[in-house]
Amino acid sequence: MTSQKLGFLSSVLCKWHAQATLIGKYLLPVLLLIRFVILGAAVQTVWLNDKGKFQCNTQQPGCEVTCFDAVTPLSLPRLWTLEETQVQRGNDEVKGHTLSVYRACVAFVIVVEVGCSAAQWLLYGFELSTDFSCGRSPCPMRVDCFLPHAWEKTVFLRIMFTVSSVSILLNVVEAVCMLRAKLRRTDGDFEE
Template sequence: MDWKFLQGLLSGVNKYSTAFGRIWLSVVFVFRVLVYVVAAERVWSDDQGHFDCNTRQPGCTNICYDYFFPISHIRLWALQLIFVTCPSFMVVLHVAYREERERKYRAKHGEDTRLYDNPGQKHGGLWWTYLMSLFIKTGFEITFLYLLHYIYDSFKLPRKVQCDISPCPNLVDCYISRPTEKTIFTYFMVGASVMCVVLNICEIFYLIALRIVNLRHRGSVHTSSRKIYPGTDCDDSKSSLKG
């Protein structure tokens, strides 16, 4: 997987993120992607090859490994990283859509006119897109954490598992390679994921609170304007065009 390509795409998201969003990107790159690429992949590289069972029955070891590890931690984390970063591209695409509308608007009405004060400013439809991306990312994070715990019953890997699935002749003991090291990395990745969930929730509350403050401020400004200029309508005619 080309993580540099993913990093290049997400770097564009950083321009339109809040302070919480920038911290989230840092956590994803430093504590998740970097740890995944540099260390975690190597820890699980010998996962199946060093899964030993105390039997020579052909096929027993493979069947037991598939039963206890239906999907590898490393592949599940790769899917998780892809799913939780993709919603951020919604924001980049929406900004690109705004910039294209701005270009067409200027071409039609002149270079001195503007449809948006700043295409990357989180107002109108872009605010909703950004908020929706946060809810989707949080949902994916929680879903993958649940899947990891559901598949393995715990975030801690046992040293020994017992298997009696055919073609195993009887109840056999199987031993996982480097269970302590893998447990440490599992807890680390889970902790980083939980941190991302907390950051997403904080950013959601921050955006909603900031929106409420702005709406109240705008309402007080409109009320003051109507008192000074009775009978006037202070709504911006271009607000209906923005999205």
């Protein structure tokens, strides 16, 4: 990770820290740290040169590429980093966040987390198999293909489901806490 990204994250954490409840103050740093550590380990060890290690028991030109695309329709590391690229602005500058923007960001994180978790589940389920039977064109017949590091990918897949579930839960709790604080302030205004 470059120092520019670390500077951006530090800036986001400082701005959001002022708006967050107690849960929110720890939610973002912990989940980002967990995700970056997991992604750093996953990309470097399990998904590096994945296409080059994927094998099918055929010599038909194009068959192996087609089967690889069928077994991995979307790169999981790309799906997992989707949220980082959605939060970061193009000029790497963080504008001042108000409470309403923070609330919108919490809602956005919940929607993105649910959407990405649903996409991950629809595309891969909860585990990846070492062997894969493929019968797509241009393969002359059904061929057996073999996905490298399937067990390690399954472990990372389950860890990311867990992290996403915790993130969704904590963001919902954060939203409820902010709503309760807003209602208390509103009730206090009516009593005066």
